[in-house]
Amino acid sequence: MTDSKNIDVCGSVMDGVAEKGGVLESPSKKAPKEYQVFPIRWLVLFVFVFYSASNSMQWIQYSIIQDAVVKYYGVSSIQVYWTSMxxxxxxxxxxxxxxxxxDKTNLRVTTIIGSFGTCLGAWxxxxxxxxxxxxxxFMGQTVVAISQVFILNVPPRLAAVWFGADQVSSACSVGVFGNQLGVAVGFVLPPILVRASGTIEEIAADFRLMFYLVAGFTSVLFVFILLFFKAAPPNPPSAAADLGNSLDSNFLLSLKKLITxxxxxxxLISYGLNVGAxxxxxxxxxxxxxxxxxxxxxxxxxxxLVIVVAGMAGSVLCGLILDKTHRFKETTLSVYVASVIGMLIFTFTLDCGYIGVVYLSSILLGFFMTGYLPVGFEFASEVTYPEPEGTTSGIxxxxxxxxxxxxTLLYEWMLGSVGDRWANLTLCALLAAGAAITAAIRSDLRRQAAQNNHKG
Structure with a gap:
């Protein structure tokens, strides 16, 4: 058990009950239930962040050095792109x-499985x-890709299980941050390590170094997860989490409720359009x-790297805004519209001849398009509560x-057939459609209602 001196207290507490760093029993027979958040939650969250990064950094590992892979292995460009798809x-x-x-086990079980698969694929x-x-x-890449199913749907679940009502959106955004951190490393590391202009022998040595670095990193993380990653805290951190834990879980019934x-x-449609782009x-x-x-x-x-790092900043900022304002629809729609504007600017500055301008437009594009990821997750958790967050985010x-x-297939075809300008304008149109769909979503904040009912 965790020492009470290391416990933060949230939720309803009777007057005179809370003292410095600790909680005393209330004399009232009908005292409201007290909810505790434990300091170890931050260790669990940051272990997950690096675990998520170790998987997502391999997503773009081949595609970002497509010319070097084609030259060395003698494969076609489309085969290289399939390592991403x-x-x-x-x-x-x-x-x-x-x-x-x-849904049936816990976060620790699925995290161990995913970490082992990520490590195996890297080796x-x-x-x-x-x-x-x-x-x-490609087989190793497939094993890593399969392991991803135990990662992407975890952030809202981990945030709800471990964090109080005033931190859950921020925690979710930090969890998504891990995936973005890995993508950022995946963008920048392979081009640095693998010299496309080198000889076959030099490229072989570069590939060997890159693969050993990733395999070593995933191995260390697997050991950390075995030692430090916990399934859940001793007590629920919020009224919403408490109610969610008390409900009988029926996976098929949850699916039915979600799709209706x-x-x-x-x-689902608006989120898919944004992240698909x-x-x-x-x-x-x-x-x-x-x-x-x-x-x-x-x-x-x-x-x-610039696109993803800007998105990481956007993610964290949006998470903080959601925790402070609880204006989920307004924030989601604002970020979405800004993504459309960012895509338009990127499209019309790409051929300006100054690559520095492309960097600047990429910052704007990434801040909103990638920053949208945790906002969509949290909005989904709100409109579907009390369905399990893992199922909601999984679908x-x-x-x-x-x-x-x-x-991706449409974009690849259009790049070859009509050029990047029309391909990018098509993505702009898809994002605009997604923004219109987002505007049609009603602000039905069920999780907030459960939390407010507890406070009342």
Whole structure:
């Protein structure tokens, strides 16, 4: 048990009950239930952040150095892009059993499974360095992609299980931050480590170094998770979490309720359009940048980094705004509209001839488009409460993968057929449609209502 001196107290507490750093028993027979948040929650959250990053950093690992992979392994560009899209394809059928497992077991069990798979896939890539072993690297990438189903739907669940009502949105945004951190590293590290202009022997040595670094990192994290990652605190942190824990969980019934929830279905579509556009740009960024700035391989990676890092800042800021204001629909719609504007600016500055301008437009695009991720998660948790957050976010991410595959394939085809200007304008149109759909969602904040009823 945690010492009471290390316990923060939230929820309803009788006058005269709370003292410095501790809680005394109330003399009243009908004292409201007290909710505690434990300091270890931050360790659990940050272990998850690095675990999530270790998986997502491998998503774009091949695509961002597509020219080097094609040169070294002798494969086609589309085969390289499939190393990114395999993340989306495996997620769609596997998220349902993964959500069921999270619902029936706990965060620790699913996190250990996901971490082991991420580590195993990374080690398979270590043995894929010979030029005729691209298939083994693709197999390792597939194992890592399968492990992703135990990660993407966790942030809202982890936030609800471990954090109080005044921190849950911020905690969710930090959890999503882990995925973005990994994507950022995935954008910037491979172009630095792998020299596309090098000899075959030099590229082989570069691949070997990159794969060993990732495998070592995932191995250390797996040990940390075994030692430090806990399933849940001894006591629920909020009234909403307490009520959620007390309800009997029925996975199929939850699915039925979710797909008949109008607000949730609209959010699925709008969220899918936004994140699908982000996936398309990320997967094909190397090709788009090299079209206007030949030889700017490292810049392509850095621009991807800028997009994601700006999104990380946007995520955290949006989480803080949600915790302070609880204006979920207004925040979601504002960020979405700003994403459309950011995409338009990116589209019309891409060919300006000054790559510094592309960096600046990427900051704006990333801040809002990537910053939207935790906002959508939290809005989904609000309009579907008290359905399990893991199931809610799992379906949300499954729909995202479908949109991601379709949008990426459309974007890739349009880049080759009509050029980047029309391809990017198509993404702008999709985002505008998503903003209109978001405007049609009613602000039905069920989790906030449960928390307010407790306070009343």
């Amino acid at each position: 395999i993340y989306m394809i495996t997620y769609i059928p596997l998220i349902f059993p993964a959500s069921w497992l999270l 398979l890539k270590v043995f894929s360095v010979p030029q005729d072993m691209f298939w083994l690297g 929830n109008r607000n949730y279905v609209l959010l 982000f996936y398309a740009i990320s997967t094909l960024l190397n090709q788009v940048i090299l079209t206007y700035y030949p030889g700017a391989n490292a810049d392509a990676g850095r621009i991807g 949300l991410n499954a729909v995202v993968q479908v949109f991601g595959i379709l949008t």
